[in-house]
Structure formats: structure tokens, C-alpha cells
Amino acid sequence: MVVADSNPKIVNSRLILNFPGFEATNPTRQLERLTGNGDNFAKVWNVDYHRTDTSEEPENHLAVANFLTTGKNWKTSTRLIQFGWHDIIQKYEGQAYPQSFFTNFPKYLSFFLDGTVFRYFRTHWRYGVFTIYPVLAMIIFAVASYFAADFLVNFLFGPSQIATWSLTLLFVLVLNKWPGDIWYMNLSINDWGFARDLAKGTNPAIEKRYDEFATRILAEIERSDHDEIVIVGHSFGTIWAVQALARVLKRNPDILKDKQTTFLSLGSSLLKINLVPLAETMREMSRIVMSQPHLLWDETQTHIDLIAFHGTDPQMTLDLATPETEIHVSEVRFSRVMDKQRYRKMRKSFYRSHRQYIMYQDQRCEFDFFLKCFGPLPIRDLARDANCMNRIDIEGQLHDYPVIKP
Numbered sequence: 235m236v237v238a239d240s241n242p243k244i245v246n247s248r249l250i251l252n253f254p255g256f257e258a259t260n261p262t263r264q265l266e267r268l269t270g271n272g273d274n275f276a277k278v279w280n281v282d283y284h285r286t287d288t289s290e291e292p293e294n295h296l297a298v299a300n301f302l303t304t305g306k307n308w309k310t311s312t313r314l315i316q317f318g319w320h321d322i323i324q325k326y327e328g329q330a331y332p333q334s335f336f337t338n339f340p341k342y343l344s345f346f347l348d349g350t351v352f353r354y355f356r357t358h359w360r361y362g363v364f365t366i367y368p369v370l371a372m373i374i375f376a377v378a379s380y381f382a383a384d385f386l387v388n389f390l391f392g393p394s395q396i397a398t399w400s401l402t403l404l405f406v407l408v409l410n411k412w413p414g415d416i417w418y419m420n421l422s423i424n425d426w427g428f429a430r431d432l433a434k435g436t437n438p439a440i441e442k443r444y445d446e447f448a449t450r451i452l453a454e455i456e457r458s459d460h461d462e463i464v465i466v467g468h469s470f471g472t473i474w475a476v477q478a479l480a481r482v483l484k485r486n487p488d489i490l491k492d493k494q495t496t497f498l499s500l501g502s503s504l505l506k507i508n509l510v511p512l513a514e515t516m517r518e519m520s521r522i523v524m525s526q527p528h529l530l531w532d533e534t535q536t537h538i539d540l541i542a543f544h545g546t547d548p549q550m551t552l553d554l555a556t557p558e559t560e561i562h563v564s565e566v567r568f569s570r571v572m573d574k575q576r577y578r579k580m581r582k583s584f585y586r587s588h589r590q591y592i593m594y595q596d597q598r599c600e601f602d603f604f605l606k607c608f609g610p611l612p613i614r615d616l617a618r619d620a621n622c623m624n625r626i627d628i629e630g631q632l633h634d635y636p637v638i639k640p
Contacts, residue, residue, distance in 0.1 A: 244308035244632055249460040250607050251315050251451055253478075255469030255501075255589070256425055258327050261297035261318035262290055268314075272301070274594035275604035280630035281305045283608060294450060295319065295443065301608055306631035308610040315454060317447055319474065322439055326424045332407050334420065338427025342368065345426065345510070353509040357543060357551060361506075364540040364584075368422045372410070379405030418585060429503075432473060433510040447474065448481035455482070455489055463495045464606070464613055468592050469541065472502040473516070480519035483526065490528040496613045497523070497559075498606060499533045500591035501542040508552055517552060524549050524559045532617040533563040534591060534601055538581065541588040562617040564601060571597040598623065610635070 254264055269285045276283040281303055288299040301312040329337060345351050345365065355362030383401035387394055410419055431437040455463060467475035475497070482489060507516045524531065535544045543551075549561050568587075569577055573596045580586045592603050599605075600620035606613045610632050615622050625633050 242304065242307055242309040244610060244635060246308065246310045246462075246610055246612075247460045248310060248312045248462045248464060248607070249315075249454060249458050250312055250464050250466060251317070251454065251475070252466045253317050253468070253471030253475040254319075255471050255503075256323060256428065258320045258323045260320050261295070261316040262288070264316050264318070265297055265299050265314075268299075268316075271592075271594040272604050272608065274596075275602065275608070276303075278594070278596065278598055278602075279305075279605065279609070279626060280628065281609075283604070295321070295446065296450065303608045303610075305610060305626065306629055308632045310608060310610050312608050313460070314607075315450070317450075317474065319440075319443055322437075322443065323428070325439075326428045327421075329424075331411055331420065334424055334427075335407065335410060338423050341430035342423050342426035344430055348511050350510045353511075354506075357505060357509060358546060360540055361543050368419055368426070371414070371417060371419055372406070375406050375409040375414075376402065379403075379409060418583075421585075428470075429506060430510075432470075433507050433513040433516065435515055444474070444477045444481060447478035448485070451478055452482045452485060452489065455493065455495075456486075458493070461494060462612055462614075463493055464498055465495070466498045466500070466607070467502065468500040469588060470503045472499050472504045473507055476504065476523050477516070477519050480522040483522050490526055493528065494612070494614065495528060496530045496532055496617070498613065499531065499548075500603070501535070501539050501588050502533065502548065503542065504548050505543045505546065505551060508548075520548070520552060521554045524552075524554050524561075527558040530560045530614050530617060531562065532606075532613060533561065534566055535563065536566045536568060536587075536591075538568065538587050540584045564617070564620075566599070566601040568595070571595040571599040571602075598626075 265285070265288060272283045283301065283303045286300045286302050288297060290297045295318045297316045299314050299316065301314060303310045303312070326334070326338065351362060351365050354365050379402045380398070383405055384398050387397045387401060391397060414420055431440065435441060465475050465479060504520065507513050508520055523529070533548065535542060537544050544565070547561060547563050549559070568590050572580070576596065580590055594604065595602050600616055600623045605611070605623065606616055611622055611625070625635055627633060
């Protein structure tokens with residue numbers, strides 16, 4: 235591990251506003267995962283990384299932590315606000331089965347009825363395939379269940395369509411639970427139910443939480459004297475971040491002026507909601523954020539992530555009027571920076587592949603989440619020039635870089 239200079243030449247500070255994806259994990263646990271993954275980041279980059287303190291604010295649905303990352307001639311202090319909406323997710327994930335299925339499956343089918351699935355296929359065919367995966371599995375379950383039920387009813391009682399269809403429904407519900415849970419069936423259907431409520435804006439708890447997060451973001455940015463501000467959205471977290479930031483900009487349109495602010499979008503679900511025909515409010519919020527001349531949007535995608543729209547520019551896809559935000563879209567390949575065994579294990583689950591953006595990498599790379607959030611290089615420079623990561627040598631020393639803050 236690096237032995238830090240007692241008087242580092244380069245001192246940098248950063249404010250991170252971090253929005254997680256669709257998982258019922260509270261902010262404190264999210265921070266523990268950040269700390270654990272960060273330990274591996276420290277080994278790869280030969281730096282010292284540790285969390286100095288943490289304060290929980292459950293009444294505000296967040297936790298605050300301070301991190302210190304140190305190299306041979308530099309030091310970066312990071313204040314991280316970990317926002318949480320796990321309690322809202324639990325309302326979708328925590329419903330008893332099969333109640334959750336009967337609640338969310340009709341919402342999932344509505345994406346077919348209003349033409350959204352066609353838009354998904356037109357934008358990115360693999361996301362379209364991901365979308366129809368639950369209904370294809372349900373068809374397989376239904377066919378298998380019908381033949382099994384028909385055979386059993388005829389064998390025990392003789393022909394009876396009422397009995398056959400009743401038993402078919404029971405078998406479908408059983409199969410959807412097992413092996414359905416192994417195939418992420420219920421997680422996917424609950425996810426789609428949540429997505430429908432996001433698009434329609436019909437869940438008051440979600441709308442209220444947007445406003446609460448906006449209030450905190452406004453306060454954090456207004457009092458910030460950090461060198462950089464980074465707003466992070468992973469998966470559905472991108473939706474939350476856009477909604478909250480747009481509300482901030484409505485209250486104070488000039489708040490980002492003279493602030494080095496970057497929006498780090500990782501495996502974004504932005505298009506998942508914006509492509510729904512009735513999601514007018516979401517598209518308007520996206521337009522507000524992506525029309526900011528003082529904001530840089532750093533979009534990270536990978537071809538193995540079926541839960542995001544690989545190969546798309548969100549600004550161009552949404553055809554936003556007068557776009558002014560600087561957009562950088564990067565395609566990353568985890569296969570070249572992960573241990574082979576770890577990579578193969580990750581590929582067995584498309585949810586693990588989707589989460590890898592915010593996990594540690596086994597080799598140095600420009601898209602390392604921890605390098606961007608806790609390292610010495612401005613995230614804007616990493617977005618614009620991936621090669622600038624090479625300014626950190628094997629000993630963890632930073633070369634050819636001006637002092638950010640004396």
C-alpha cells in the first residue's frame with residue numbers, strides 16, 4: 235500500500251450525490267458496499283482509501299459519509315450523500331406472492347398495449363428482447379401448465395374445462411414462483427410495475443420523495459465549495475437523479491453556474507421511462523437537465539448489459555429541443571479489466587452484469603467508478619480523455635497535473 239506524502243502537492247475535494255438502482259438496500263448498507271469495493275480499488279491503484287465518518291439521516295432517507303483517498307503526492311476528500319428509496323421498493327418487492335403478481339403483471343402488460351415495447355425494439359432490439367422475456371416465460375409456463383392440468387383432470391375426473399383452466403392458473407402461479415424466482419421472473423415483473431408508476435406519476439410517495447431529494451440537493455450545492463460536484467445515477471437511480479435535479483433547477487435556474495458539475499449515468503434506465511408515450515413529465519424533466527450549459531453528462535454503457543440501452547445517446551434519442559449539455563457516451567468492456575473467473579460468474583446473471591458499473595474492477599481502467607468518484611483526476615477530464623488515467627503511475631503518484639486547490 236502507498237505511503238502518502240505528509241504534505242501532498244495536489245489537494246482535491248469532491249461532493250458526490252449518489253442515487254442507487256432498483257434494490258431494497260438501505261443507504262447505510264450501500265455505503266458499506268462502497269467501502270468494501272473501495273478497498274479493492276485501493277489495491278489496484280496503489281492508494282490509501284478509507285471512510286472517515288458516517289452519519290445516518292433516516293428521516294431524510296439518506297446517509298452521509300466522508301472519504302479520504304491519498305496517493306504519494308495527492309489527496310482527495312469526498313463528501314458523499316447516499317440517497318435511499320429502499321422503503322418504496324419494498325412496497326413493490328415486499329408484497330406477498332401472488333398478490334404482487336396480480337398487482338404488477340397488468341402494469342407490465344400495459345407497456346405492450348400502448349406501443350412502448352415497439353419503441354424499445356426500434357431504439358435497441360436487445361432491450362426489446364429483455365422487455366418481452368417475462369411474457370415469453372409466462373407463455374411457456376402457461377402451455378406446460380395447460381397440458382399438465384388437462385392430463386391430470388382427465389385422469390382423475392374426466393373432461394372438465396373449468397377444472398382444467400383453474401388448475402392451469404394454479405400451476406402457472408407455482409411455476410412463476412419456482413423456478414420463476416431463479417429466473418428473476420417476479421423481480422422483473424415488480425420492476426415493470428414500478429416503472430409503470432414512474433412513467434404515469436401515480437405513486438404519491440415517489441413524487442414526494444423527488445421533492446425531498448431536491449430540497450437536499452439544493453442545500454448541498456448552494457453551500458458547496460468543493461472543486462467538483464458529481465451527481466451519480468445507476469439504473470433507475472438516473473430517473474431519481476434527473477427528477478430531483480430538474481426540480482432544483484426550477485427553483486434556482488442558475489445554481490450550476492460557476493460549479494464544476496458532472497452527471498455520471500451508469501447503466502441508465504432513463505429511456506425505459508422516457509420512451510413511454512404518457513411519460514410527458516419525465517421527458518420535460520430530462521429536457522431541463524440536458525439543457526444546462528454548465529453540466530457535463532458522462533454516460534457509461536456496456537454491450538453485455540441487457541437492462542440498459544447500449545449504443546444510444548439519450549439526448550439524440552429523445553430529440554430534446556436546444557440541447558446544451560455536453561454529452562459523452564462511453565462503451566466499456568468489463569471482460570478486459572475483470573478476473574476471468576469473476577467475469578464468468580458475473581455473466582451468469584444479467585442483474586450482476588447490470589450492477590458491475592458500481593463494483594470494483596480488477597485492473598486499472600478509465601471507467602472505474604471509484605477512480606471517478608474518489609480519485610485525484612477531475613471526472614470531466616476522464617470523460618473527455620480516457621488516457622489521462624495514465625497520469626497515475628504504478629506507485630500511485632500523480633504526474634503532469636496542475637494543482638487543483640492549494
